[in-house]
Each structure stands twice: as structure tokens, then as C-alpha cells.
Amino acid sequence: MNAENDTGPENQEADEVSIDSSPPTSDESESTSEKPLPLASCVRWMVLGEKTVASLFLLVIVSTMAAQVFARYVFNAPFQWSEEVARLALIWMTFISAAFVMAEGRHIAVDMISSRVGDGGKLFIECMSYVVVAATCLLLLIGGASFVWYVGKVGSPALGVPKSWWYGAGMVGLLLMAVHSLVNLFQVWMTGKPIPRETHVEEEAFRLEMEQCE
Numbered sequence: 272m273n274a275e276n277d278t279g280p281e282n283q284e285a286d287e288v289s290i291d292s293s294p295p296t297s298d299e300s301e302s303t304s305e306k307p308l309p310l311a312s313c314v315r316w317m318v319l320g321e322k323t324v325a326s327l328f329l330l331v332i333v334s335t336m337a338a339q340v341f342a343r344y345v346f347n348a349p350f351q352w353s354e355e356v357a358r359l360a361l362i363w364m365t366f367i368s369a370a371f372v373m374a375e376g377r378h379i380a381v382d383m384i385s386s387r388v389g390d391g392g393k394l395f396i397e398c399m400s401y402v403v404v405a406a407t408c409l410l411l412l413i414g415g416a417s418f419v420w421y422v423g424k425v426g427s428p429a430l431g432v433p434k435s436w437w438y439g440a441g442m443v444g445l446l447l448m449a450v451h452s453l454v455n456l457f458q459v460w461m462t463g464k465p466i467p468r469e470t471h472v473e474e475e476a477f478r479l480e481m482e483q484c485e
Contacts, residue, residue, distance in 0.1 A: 308458045308466065314374055314451070321371040321447065328364035332357045352429045362437060366444025373404070374451040376466065394464060401456040408449035412442055 308314075339353035372378055385396045419442055423435035458466055 309461045310454055310458065314454055317447075317451075318371045318374050321367050321374075325364050325367045325371070328360040328367070331360040332364070335360070355427055355429045355432070359432065359437060363440040363443075366440045367447070369444050370447030370451060373448045374455075376455075390464070394459065397466070398456060398459055401452045401459070405449045405452035405456070408445040408452065412445045412449065415442055415445075 335353050335357045339350055339357075343349040369378075380400075385393050388396070415438070419435050419438045422438060423433045425434045426432060427434070427437070455466060
């Protein structure tokens with residue numbers, strides 16, 4: 272009886288030590304593994320600003336064309352500037368949208384090789400893709416800057432807006448895409464693994480359909 276009473280506290284301490292040394296739960300492991308990417312908040316604000324600007328240009332297109340249709344068929348007095356405004360807004364919306372689509376990784380891509388290699392191969396291919404995209408955008412930006420400056424002397428027929436405002440949309444879009452590519456490259460370099468992307472239902476359905484056809 273005395274031996275059992277003496278060893279009782281020691282057994283309790285051993286049980287407490289074993290409980291404390293137990294592996295972390297799944298929630299703790301998930302919280303430690305899901306670390307935010309470097310510059311994630313900066314990218315989030317950039318994408319939000321680009322989406323806002325693109326939405327405003329889309330609103331300009333819709334409102335301008337609606338006003339043109341109303342003026343043409345109701346008052347029989349169409350505007351002369353509506354087509355140019357809608358075209359200019361469409362150009363800017365296209366290149367601004369290409370920037371945040373680049374940030375979200377939703378551009379059209381061919382993954383025939385990356386889907387058949389390991390993690391190291393996927394990491395190398397993703398890094399090289401960001402380098403190629405950033406270099407291409409910067410080369411086009413440098414080469415097109417002089418052309419944009421040259422056509423700035425010419426104005427549009429209806430509004431008289433310099434042509435540099437038209438072609439400048441491409442320069443802004445290329446600059447933003449280059450920035451997003453370099454930021455993505457930095458994130459991959461710091462984390463050592465590809466950037467996780469959201470899985471879309473349409474993409475998964477398309478892959479299942481292709482697998483069934485094979």
C-alpha cells in the first residue's frame with residue numbers, strides 16, 4: 272500500500288509529461304503551414320485598385336453606348352464622340368484587366384510539362400515563366416515608349432485626344448504585368464514552392480472531361 276501511494280505522484284507527473292509532449296493537433300499544424308505569402312497585402316491592394324479602375328472603364332463603356340443609342344433613336348441626334356470614348360475605355364480596361372488576371376494566375380497556360388514533373392520541376396517551370404513574362408513585358412515597354420512619345424503629337428478625329436493616351440494603355444498594362452510577374456517570382460523564391468491558386472469548378476470539369484475522353 273505504501274509503495275503504491277509513493278509511486279502515485281510520479282505516475283501522475285509522467286502522464287502530464289506525456290500529454291504535454293503529444294504531437295500538435297491538425298488545427299495547429301494547419302495554422303503553422305498556412306503562412307501568408309510575402310507582399311501578399313500589397314498584391315491584394317494592387318489587384319483591388321486594378322479591378323476598381325477596370326470596373327469604372329466598363330461603366331463608361333456601357334453608359335456611353337446606352338446614351339448613344341438613346342440619342343440616335345429617340346432624338347435622332349447621335350453623338351460624334353461616343354464611339355471614341357467607348358473605344359478608349361475598352362483599350363484601357365483590357366490592359367488593366369490583363370494586369371490583375373496576371374496577378375491571379377488566370378491567363379491561358381499550357382501545363383503539359385508541369386503536370387508531369389515533380390515539385391522541383393514545377394518550381395523551376397513557374398520561376399522561368401515569371402522571368403520570361405517579366406523580361407518580355409519590359410522589352411516591349413522600353414521599345415514602345417519612344418513610339419508612344421512620337422504619336423503624342425497626333426490627336427483623335429472627334430475628341431482631339433493625343434494618340435499617346437491610346438497607346439499608353441498598353442505601356443501601363445505591360446508595366447503592371449511586369450511588376451506582378453516579379454512579385455510572383457519573389458514570392459516563389461522566398462517560399463520555395465509554387466504559389467497556391469484557387470481551383471475553379473470549370474477547370475476541374477474540363478479536366479475530368481479530358482480524362483474521360485482519354
